[in-house]
Amino acid sequence: MANRTDPTAKNIHGTNPQNLVEKILRAKIYQNTYWKGECFGLTAETLVDKAMELNHVGGTFGGNRKPVPFMCLVMKMLQIQPEKDIVVEFIKNEDYKYVRVLGAFYLRLTGTDVDIYRYLEPLYNDYRKLRLRSADGKFTLSHVDEFIDELLTKDYSCDIALPRIKKRWTLESLSQLEPRRSALEDDFEEEEEKDEEEQLTTGLDDEHDKDYYHGHSPSRERDRDRRRDRDSYRHRDRDYERERDYDRDYDRDRDYDRDRGRGRDRDRDRERERHRLREDKDYGRDRDRDRDRERDSRRDRGRRRSRSRSQDRKERDDERRKRHTRSSVSPTADEPKKKKEKKEKKEDGTDHPDPEIAEANRIRASLGLKPLK
Numbered sequence: 543m544a545n546r547t548d549p550t551a552k553n554i555h556g557t558n559p560q561n562l563v564e565k566i567l568r569a570k571i572y573q574n575t576y577w578k579g580e581c582f583g584l585t586a587e588t589l590v591d592k593a594m595e596l597n598h599v600g601g602t603f604g605g606n607r608k609p610v611p612f613m614c615l616v617m618k619m620l621q622i623q624p625e626k627d628i629v630v631e632f633i634k635n636e637d638y639k640y641v642r643v644l645g646a647f648y649l650r651l652t653g654t655d656v657d658i659y660r661y662l663e664p665l666y667n668d669y670r671k672l673r674l675r676s677a678d679g680k681f682t683l684s685h686v687d688e689f690i691d692e693l694l695t696k697d698y699s700c701d702i703a704l705p706r707i708k709k710r711w712t713l714e715s716l717s718q719l720e721p722r723r724s725a726l727e728d729d730f731e732e733e734e735e736k737d738e739e740e741q742l743t744t745g746l747d748d749e750h751d752k753d754y755y756h757g758h759s760p761s762r763e764r765d766r767d768r769r770r771d772r773d774s775y776r777h778r779d780r781d782y783e784r785e786r787d788y789d790r791d792y793d794r795d796r797d798y799d800r801d802r803g804r805g806r807d808r809d810r811d812r813e814r815e816r817h818r819l820r821e822d823k824d825y826g827r828d829r830d831r832d833r834d835r836e837r838d839s840r841r842d843r844g845r846r847r848s849r850s851r852s853q854d855r856k857e858r859d860d861e862r863r864k865r866h867t868r869s870s871v872s873p874t875a876d877e878p879k880k881k882k883e884k885k886e887k888k889e890d891g892t893d894h895p896d897p898e899i900a901e902a903n904r905i906r907a908s909l910g911l912k913p914l915k
Contacts, residue, residue, distance in 0.1 A: 545572050551623035554652045555705055559620040562651050563702055567602065568617070570609050577614045586624035589615065593632070596640035599689070600675035601701030610675055612644065613700060619648045629653075633661050639670045639686055647700070650693045655707045656718050658694070663722065665690045697790075 547560055560568060571577050580592060593615060600610045619629075632645025646662055653661075668686040676682055692699050694707075713719040892907065894900040894914075903913040 548622050559623055559652065560617065562620060562705070563617060567609065567701060570602065570607060571614055571617050574609055574614060576611050577617070581614055581618045584618055584622070586622060586628050589618065589624070590641070593641045593644050594638050596644070598673035598675050598681060599640065599643055599700065603675050603677055603679040615644060616647055620651070630661060633665070639668070639672065642668070643672065643686060643689055646690060646693065650704060655713060658707055659710060659713065659719055662690055662694060
């Protein structure tokens with residue numbers, strides 16, 4: 543709920559104002575402790591107090607790209623969308639330079655082309671120092687006019703892509719902007735007026751009339767200087783635009799070369815993947831062939847083992863058959879032994895018909911005496 547845009551806010555450049563900040567940076571701002579602790583519940587009136595506490599500008603810094611408080615306040619302004627008069631008062635504030643820079647940055651994101659040039663170009667005369675926090679977390683020295691020039695001439699500032707604006711000479715040709723007037727022009731006019739007064743006091747009226755008729759009057763010179771300054775400003779703006787277009791073309795060529803190199807790397811990776819798949823397929827074939835060979839060898843070993851078992855069984859059966867045959871053919875070999883045992887048994891008297899005598903004979907046989915009859 544705290545990260546939603548104000549329901550009364552209007553779309554900027556056809557989208558939600560918070561979408562002017564990239565999604566990744568927007569998520570980092572929402573997770574920042576300064577945003578959760580200091581920016582919660584801020585309004586257009588209480589935002590000024592937080593802006594007065596700023597002591598540096600920048601986008602993100604550190605390895606995890608932590609946003610600075612300046613960027614959190616810019617996000618809060620996009621969320622609550624203050625009135626244009628409040629933003630203009632931010633820009634016109636001469637006591638707090640970071641409040642002025644905050645308002646200028648917000649106007650660059652949300653304002654029209656005419657308002658951007660009208661309110662930001664006068665800040666070229668502000669030469670106060672600014673502390674700028676770079677991406678590595680270190681502080682560098684900058685100035686207000688340098689920051690304003692970056693907003694008007696660059697595509698990126700504080701890790702945010704700035705919306706496109708029209709060229710100044712285009713707006714001048716459409717009569718939407720007056721030609722830019724230098725802040726030093728008033729000083730030049732004062733010097734010219736002093737020169738005219740000196741000429742009048744020294745009695746050089748004849749020379750003045752002569753210069754007037756020959757096209758060298760101070761008023762004509764002043765008009766000519768104004769036209770010359772205007773042309774120089776136009777030429778400088780055109781030089782800025784030409785350099786900007788050149789930088790954009792260079793960046794486009796560099797992006798094209800980088801994309802081309804990436805495409806070449808993708809083709810190389812694809813060829814490596816194809817070669818690896820081919821090797822895996824060949825390895826699979828060799829593995830299947832080895833598996834079939836091992837299965838055949840196991841089958842052969844099983845066959846040899848079963849053949850040896852059957853041969854051993856056959857030998858045992860033959861041996862058993864031979865013993866049986868031998869026992870059936872010569873049964874008389876054990877008869878004398880059995881007769882002898884029977885005779886010895888009868889001589890002991892243990893087979894007497896009378897059980898008592900047979901028992902006595904067994905006792906006597908154990909004592910080594912002769913049996914009873």
